[in-house]
Amino acid sequence: MRNIIRNHFHSFAMAGFGIWIFLVWRLAGMPAPGFFGRIIPAAWLIAAILNGQRQRGRWFIPMALSFTAGAWLWMLHQDAWIIAAAIPVAGLISWGISISLKHRFRVIGAVLPVLFLSLITAEINGDEVRFAEQSSAISGISTERFSESHFRSGDINREEGHHTPLFPLLIAPGLLAGDAGLRIIPVIIALLGVLLLAKLTNPGIAVVVALLYPGFGIFGLAMTGWLAVGLFTTGVLLPEGRKWSAARFLIALILITLKMRYLGLATGILLAEYACMPARKGKWITPLLWIAGGALVLVLDRYLLNGMIFWTRYGNTGAINLMWTNIFHRPLDTIFHAGWSLFDPETGLFIRAPWVLAALSGLFIFRVKHPLRFKRLFIPSIIYWSFLIVWSGSSWHGLPAPVGRMFVPMLPLFACGLSSAWKERGTRLLIILSAGISALVIVSPICRYNYADGTDSIFSLMGTVSGFSMVRSHPIQLAAALLLTILILLVLKKAERLRSLVFVIIFTAVFLLSLNSAGYEAEDMSPEIVQGARLYPYISDPVERYFWFNSRERMLELSEPGQSILLSGVEPGDTLLIQMSGRGGLLSIGADLITVETPLIELPSLFLSVGRTTRTLPDWPENRLMEVFKVSLDSHDVENGTVRISHHSGPPVYMDRIDVSEESVLR
Amino acid sequence: MKTIESSKVAVLLAGYTAWAAANLFRGFSPASIPLIVLFTLLGISLSTSMFPLIFACSLIGLISPVLMPWAVLVSGLLACATGSAMKIRITGFIAVASTLWLIPVSSSIPLIVIAAASALIGKKHLRCFLIPAGFIISVFFTGLPGSLITEPVIAGSTIAAGALSYDIPEVNTSRQEVLLPAPFEGTWVVWIAIEAGGVRDSIPMMAISLGEDMLFLQSGTDTLSFTMIPGDTLAITLVRKFKPFNHSVIHAVAGGERL
Structure with missing residues (x-):
């Protein structure tokens, strides 16, 4: 005993x-x-x-x-x-x-307690429901909740979603256990992914990658990310040599079959394979063989399977037009999207997963020690990220699905980088910060999601709002974030001599992140200020705002009696600067009445007519220009240091932001 | 050794600079003074096992002014309990004491006593037992520390097509009162469905008040309706104080229509 x-x-x-x-x-x-x-x-x-x-x-x-x-x-x-x-x-x-x-060999046991907590606290999200419905429709396994298919935007028809049948087929056996069995196969896939990462690096690194963002966001959830990690890692672990090229080609093909988004990853795997091949006679034939193989698969899909896998989903040439536009017509925007994908507080890689900074610094060492493996990891990962940004444009983040899922296929690269930077003290600190974020998400499940409206769920929990955001800030502010990141990377690389500078930089970054410019953003106004008014669009899903020409922020709608904004802390003589749009609605500000009428956005001449069709922009709130209205307050408008703004009559008025200025020059 | 000392100085300076920047940009607040002690603690606890937790608390304190007292108190108590060097434990005590001096909280005496005793006792194992024991005893005799003034929270509201609905947060011992203000225009019929529980007796646990009328309710479910005019405010107040093994909680939904 x-x-x-x-x-x-x-x-x-x-x-x-x-x-x-x-x-x-x-x-x-x-x-x-x-x-x-x-x-x-x-x-x-x-x-x-x-x-x-x-x-x-x-x-x-x-x-x-x-x-x-x-x-x-x-x-x-x-x-x-x-x-x-x-x-x-x-x-x-x-x-x-x-x-x-x-x-060693305790990887599964090490992740199980946290996996248990994560699965039990993560609600089944919309993507998982769609996968389950497709799975039930394909396999014929009926469950209580998922037997009936529902049509969603982007689906081919009610039965066939926009997802290919591969992943739904894979998870189908789990549905034999009923609704609760939806995540059985995804959990097994995720655990296999962790085992493969442990083989690629070491068990400790694999556990870090599984339990921290971005991998943690969908760890064990019925989504494709961890399957992609497993396939990608398998490709890297396969031995070198000619006969394994076919296996890597197969992996690339499965990745594309799994999801169009992985086309970049698949292309990268093949490019890396070519780059790693020793120079030999007839080497150039290999890519031709791959192209021929790909074409054959497309032909078989078209004529044998009636286009079931690829053609019905990916036969849209509009996607190519979109990529062309993103590269050649708005290159600056595309570069900014790439920047925000790293730094945006809601969904940026470094904000939710600070440990990746340490991993990036470790990649410099990893490249020198394992050049071949570095190529096999780096080329596909960087092409995947570039393809994601170029293909998806401003919707690269895929919100409101769990934050960080878009970066999951890059985990093998980060894992290898981390293994090289593991012993640095700064690395441990960044891992502890990341562990804190995962722990917060488990205890406050709402933090797993964000809505691309400039308000991060973790910052909101802390009672603060970041003034730095992809939907609010000027992209030039990205320069500050980039500078800090370069400094952190430099310090981590020279950790022995500059170790303590890490804290200076982290404090600066955190301080800058938590700074919020004075003023009132529509989404962040507290119930003490806003009474009765709703945010437009009425649902928070960012998909509603993807194709807005103006800002993609939600707006406060004032349209009915009883809705009001009460701004306190103002004095006679102050000036209100209100960003708003409208079709001539009358707004009451204190004792004043102002008419809010702003013009419709003008479409570029290129878009006005295509062939015989003349395009006109519908008169929707998002299509009206936002203008700044300056209102000087006098003693009749202000009562006990408060001014009331309310809808008086006419069409609705939409507000984005209110600033209070004491500068007399504005009057 | 020299490297560790210079690192400590760098961490101290980084913390002080962050404190100065926060006060410069957000405006000076006396409540932020304990944050200086927290950054001092961070600097001198470098190379100890408690450093990561104190670092996490420092970041929470820097990001969120509302969670700052909580972060400083946890760090201070942690330093008092686990600090091997006397200077760490004393700094921890100063962090606790300065927070309680500037931001008074209820039941703060046990906090001060436990922090002081832990700072002065050299034996680590004794301290590790003292903190949990002090915790249990103080909870039974004086209750938990909480804010002296619990500000009422105002519930968010929306009006759509003449229908009013409120978004009411959970009411518990850390958020004891929620206010539902009437829209500033018109007369409204407002209904409220309440579900309250987490107690083990039938003594009234909440008060619903509108103007001069007040209704006390026990745990369970109730639905009430009121007529509200501009200027009226419906208040849901938890009247129970903290009691061990009780989790007093009120969930409510409310809506209304214009008459």
């Missing part, structure tokens, strides 16, 4: 901590005791069982005490309990990483 206790002391301590979480949660009266107050202790008990005789690490006591202190102080702020609850979840991530580092 004594031996058992001595050998398993750390496991008992972890189990004890699980029970402690359960008790403290109740003792402190923290919210959600029936859900989070049970599943987090349960996850710790699972971890204790999986821990065996391993040590728990130096972080355990500070983490346990932080949770205890956090639970004690949770009433200080209405959302503080979420941060207190995130501490033991971050502890589980640390545990997973530490045991997989010390003990």
